[in-house]
Amino acid sequence: MIVLDFSQFLSGPYAGLRLADLGARVIKIEKNDSGDICRSLYISNLELDGDSTLFHSINRNKESFSANLKNEDDYHAVAELVKKADVVIQNYRPGVIEKLGFSYEEVKKLNPNIIYGSISGYGSDGPLIEKPGQDLLVQSFTGIPWSITSDRKKPTPYGLAIADMITGAHLAEGILASLVRGTITGKGAKVEVSLLESTLDLMQEIFRNVLQDYKKNYVLAPAPKGIYETKDGFIALEAESVPKLGKIMNCPKLMTFEERTSWVDFKDQIKQILQGHFVQKSSNDLINILEREGISCAEVFNWKQLIEHEGFQILEMVQNVYRSNGTKLTTLRCPIRIDGERFLSSIGSPKVGEHNESIRREFNF
Missing domain, CATH: 3.30.1540.10 (formyl-coa transferase, domain 3)
Known part of the structure; x- marks a missing residue:
């Protein structure tokens, strides 16, 4: 299965990572030179081989094809890849992917059976569609920071990008379901998720009460919890x-x-x-x-x-991955096991455009 991943930052690439871990061939479509913005997105002062460690951890086990989609030759090269792909993933701001010529409608013309996964910040319509779809902003909009603080005086966001990660997981879930349906019907699908909807889904425990009376401040952790x-x-x-x-x-x-x-x-x-x-x-x-x-x-x-702790070590969650130049990153493996098998791969994240030549030769363009 070939997945073309146009996405950046965290949510889309995390979906691609999960599919790669489960056996898909994931090809990142990146900008020439700069590539995925996540390459320069630092959550700490750690850098490895010119890219942020966050990029390394989320984009291991993938290939990179760099292109300027406004260039006619590059556009047609990527269009040829679309024809060969099973899945496309994108998480651009509303209207951007359309300008680049790879909207669902355009991609479907090139490949009628495509599974097209799309991530937005706040859905495809409504008053929030132009608002930046960033994890902290979505957490804040949903009120999650009030569920963490104990004194109800100062909201505290999660220290993890929970909105991004759960949205990526939901997209992978929808893509896999659509692939199963496709084996039965032969049809493709457009899978849409948003950071807002996925984060709300995480809040089932809260909303079971909130939806009964949203004006009341519910205690989420009664004593002694x-x-x-x-x-x-x-x-x-x-x-x-x-x-x-x-x-x-x-x-x-x-x-x-x-x-x-x-x-x-x-x-x-x-x-x-x-x-x-x-x-x-x-x-x-x-x-x-x-x-x-x-x-x-x-x-x-x-x-x-x-x-x-032995309880952590026995899980064997840690693995080493390597770039083609030998750069090593110690990171976590896929958490899923199937029939007792752990899914491991030693392939590290790619350099920008690292696989351009090999992909061009393979697909004859």
Whole structure:
């Protein structure tokens, strides 16, 4: 299966990465010289072989064909690739892909059976279509930052690009479903996802209540669920009976909160009482005490603790990938297993236009 990936940044390339991990041949269509903007998108001060490590991690296991789509010869070369492709992915701002001549309608003329995956920020119509489709902005629009902060005074966004990543996953899901349908009907499809809709889908737990009464501020984590400081670190506590915790911790005050509604109404007070007890003991001691009584809890790890833990190491999630010049990146593998098989590939991300000549020879243009 050949996937032509016109997309940039994170959401579209992540969809392409997942398809590549599952066996697709993914060819990035990039601008001459500069390529995917993600090459210069830095989330840290780390750079590898001239490109950001973010680009390396999201664009491994792909080929690169660079072109100036406003140039007639380059346009026709890419059009020939479209004719051979099974899937096209794009996430340009509204109107851009149309100007470049590779809208769904134009691509369908070249390849009637194409599966065309399209990502937008806020959908294909409405008052937000011109707004930049960026992860932080979408998180903010959906109100997610209010679900993270504990004091409801300062909204805090996720430190991960959750809108981009889930949208890419949804696009891959829609493409795979369309490919299955195509084997039955012989028809292509246009698959559309947006950062806004995909992020809203992540919020099922919140919206089950919000849709009943959107004017009310719902408590997402009634006591005792939350993260607590200990003598030497932090632990996380799942939803549990407050009186039961009171008995375990030898705290009569907690045992008075017998009604479940009080765990919401007096959430802050309950957590403050618990915090006073937890901070006197080490994380390990608390884990042992709580788990012995059947309480769901975990230590809050830092990256070093995570990577050195047997539970992480046994997953074999880490793999090394290499560019054609030998540059190595240590990164994560595909998280999916099929019939027990882990999907690994040592192929690193491509240089801009690295595969132009080999692709031109292969497809005779």
